[in-house]
Amino acid sequence: MRTTLLIGATSAMAEQAARHFAPEGDRLLLAARDTERAAQLADDLRVRGAESVTCFTTFDASNSDSVQRLTKRIQEVEGTLDYVLIAHGHLPDQEECEEKPWVALRELQINFLSTVQLCTLIANRLEKQGHGTLAVLSSVAGLRGRQSNYIYGSAKGGMNTFLQGLRNRMAFKGVRVVTLLPGFVDTPMTSGMEKGPLFISADKAGRLIHTAMTKKTSDIVYIPGFWRWILLMIRMIPEPIFKRLRL
Amino acid sequence: MNGDGTSWGGLPAVSQTLYPVRNRTHPLPPVDTHMLPYGLGRSYGDSCLNHMGTLLTTDQLDRWISFDPASGVLHCEAGVSLAQILELVVPKGWFLPVTPGTRHVTLGGAIANDVHGKNHHRAGTFGRYVREIELLRSDGSRTQCSRTRNARWLRATIGGLGLTGLITTVKLQLRPIVSRNMEVEEIKMTGLKQFFDLADASDPTHEYTVAWVDCLATGAQLGRGIFFRANHSETPSSLNSDRTRSFSVPMRAPNWLLNPISIQGFNALYRNKLRTDCHLATQDYRPFFYPLDRVENWNRLYGKRGFYQHQCVVPRDGHEGAIQELLERIGRSGQASFLAVLKLFGDHPPEGLLSFPRPGVTLALDFPNRGESTLKLFRELDDVVMQAGGALYPAKDARMSSDHFRQFTPALDTFLPYVDPAFSSSFHRRVLTPS
Numbered sequence: 045m046r047t048t049l050l051i052g053a054t055s056a057m058a059e060q061a062a063r064h065f066a067p068e069g070d071r072l073l074l075a076a077r078d079t080e081r082a083a084q085l086a087d088d089l090r091v092r093g094a095e096s097v098t099c100f101t102t103f104d105a106s107n108s109d110s111v112q113r114l115t116k117r118i119q120e121v122e123g124t125l126d127y128v129l130i131a132h133g134h135l136p137d138q139e140e141c142e143e144k145p146w147v148a149l150r151e152l153q154i155n156f157l158s159t160v161q162l163c164t165l166i167a168n169r170l171e172k173q174g175h176g177t178l179a180v181l182s183s184v185a186g187l188r189g190r191q192s193n194y195i196y197g198s199a200k201g202g203m204n205t206f207l208q209g210l211r212n213r214m215a216f217k218g219v220r221v222v223t224l225l226p227g228f229v230d231t232p233m234t235s236g237m238e239k240g241p242l243f244i245s246a247d248k249a250g251r252l253i254h255t256a257m258t259k260k261t262s263d264i265v266y267i268p269g270f271w272r273w274i275l276l277m278i279r280m281i282p283e284p285i286f287k288r289l290r291l
Numbered sequence: 292m293n294g295d296g297t298s299w300g301g302l303p304a305v306s307q308t309l310y311p312v313r314n315r316t317h318p319l320p321p322v323d324t325h326m327l328p329y330g331l332g333r334s335y336g337d338s339c340l341n342h343m344g345t346l347l348t349t350d351q352l353d354r355w356i357s358f359d360p361a362s363g364v365l366h367c368e369a370g371v372s373l374a375q376i377l378e379l380v381v382p383k384g385w386f387l388p389v390t391p392g393t394r395h396v397t398l399g400g401a402i403a404n405d406v407h408g409k410n411h412h413r414a415g416t417f418g419r420y421v422r423e424i425e426l427l428r429s430d431g432s433r434t435q436c437s438r439t440r441n442a443r444w445l446r447a448t449i450g451g452l453g454l455t456g457l458i459t460t461v462k463l464q465l466r467p468i469v470s471r472n473m474e475v476e477e478i479k480m481t482g483l484k485q486f487f488d489l490a491d492a493s494d495p496t497h498e499y500t501v502a503w504v505d506c507l508a509t510g511a512q513l514g515r516g517i518f519f520r521a522n523h524s525e526t527p528s529s530l531n532s533d534r535t536r537s538f539s540v541p542m543r544a545p546n547w548l549l550n551p552i553s554i555q556g557f558n559a560l561y562r563n564k565l566r567t568d569c570h571l572a573t574q575d576y577r578p579f580f581y582p583l584d585r586v587e588n589w590n591r592l593y594g595k596r597g598f599y600q601h602q603c604v605v606p607r608d609g610h611e612g613a614i615q616e617l618l619e620r621i622g623r624s625g626q627a628s629f630l631a632v633l634k635l636f637g638d639h640p641p642e643g644l645l646s647f648p649r650p651g652v653t654l655a656l657d658f659p660n661r662g663e664s665t666l667k668l669f670r671e672l673d674d675v676v677m678q679a680g681g682a683l684y685p686a687k688d689a690r691m692s693s694d695h696f697r698q699f700t701p702a703l704d705t706f707l708p709y710v711d712p713a714f715s716s717s718f719h720r721r722v723l724t725p726s
Contacts, residue, residue, distance in 0.1 A: 087357060091355035091367075
């Protein structure tokens, strides 16, 4: 029996990804902030065929003590951890971050520091068991800083570099580290945005995440794939030009 | 899939705000405009539209709560589609108790329209199998409605066109099967008399009966077509599916594509697909129940002007003449399309206050929108239906008159007090505004 741990499990993309793990009869561990929504998700995944579902609530990524409590509970899980998806996150109000540095720091705590805290101990555990896949939901926003959301972007950029290093460290330890780079996904996080043709559904993103984690594809996965080419172009624009663009 | 706030018949777009309901425990949005629940947009007319209002889209309300494989009771959120239910329960040996001709409708929509299927003569309508619902109203109340608790709210909500509030969760009783397959018999039908004879003879022996009629036939040919009758196979076989391919109509076809000549050609081909007078076959449940689901967005074949569907029921006693008159008028007009369906309903009392199915015979067919000439034909048909004491199906309607709606809906005054004051639909306002 496989064990899959989903952190930020009630986020739209993690929920959709979980729906693909459940019919495979996994033991599922869900870490989430909201107890009631985690319980709803657990019921749903049981009907879909999950062998067992356990919820770890209330997990609050903005509070490092809460993150610490979660890592402790993960350490106490018996057996192996085969797949881990870290999917929690928060899209900050960029303008507020520019006015109030403490808001910017809180966003970095949610979107970056909490993940470092979690990944460190989880990676050590996977290293010890000699196998496992650790996938983290980052964002294409982390690949180049833009005036419209560079606090979120820098958190994700930090995460991308952290995961690169971790992947390098785990390369010969049997542990896969996967950086997931979604573009625009129709989720509660983006509910305030105008939906264009680049948007995909959370359902599709979930399916791509499940594939990226379970099939031995690339370690850095754009969701969906066409963002690789969009970002390639965006990253090639020289900084003296880029800094003048309104992006 | 239709999830964009349009209706299936392709009526002109209306101005409305989409609000996704993401969780069953969330309150209704704090909006000033009237609200209407919206599933997959398979209602043909304006019963799923809300001009100048808010559509509560429910495609994300798609979580399971529990399924008991021993009793076949499924508990889930109301935005789950019938397709998703089949995918979950068929491999476990269960099936929908009643299914319409498409599986791409939500559970909430199936209840709100109290849909029927080819087994109406045996099973009645969808609403009969609803054990319990939770109804969320604009005053914030959540009411558990079943046959024993708040039964009158259940009766108002079944067939209630989404006007009594938002259905958040549903408990549904399924029916057992031992095979995915159907034992299907197709019989060539030469006229209306034969339809009634076959329907009467098949009711006790076959769970599913329906007929396709060639609506372009007139005179001695009137009512020719194919009679289908079927049962679930009782030979145990694998319940797991193989994926079938579906095709999609990529864009709206030109308006001239479906014209009397192309439709006549189609009907002749379809009629003659039966080489013998009777054909027996074993087939998967999907092509039997959902032949059109293989062609995604088939509604686009009707072009930019879209199409209407006209579905009526007329009582049978002493009124076999009404169906004949309807078919004659349709045949003479030359406007009908290829999807013409005839079915004998059973004698079940209506499940909901506004339920459409009632004892009698129902005729459903598509008409490409040719403007005033189509509407004129409909007015003639409506008069025939009214004189026969029949009714029209709101889920398919985009233009029936207020007077007709009141005539067709004897329980309307009993129903109206259950309408949520913050809920409304384009259909609701249209048929309740005196013409």
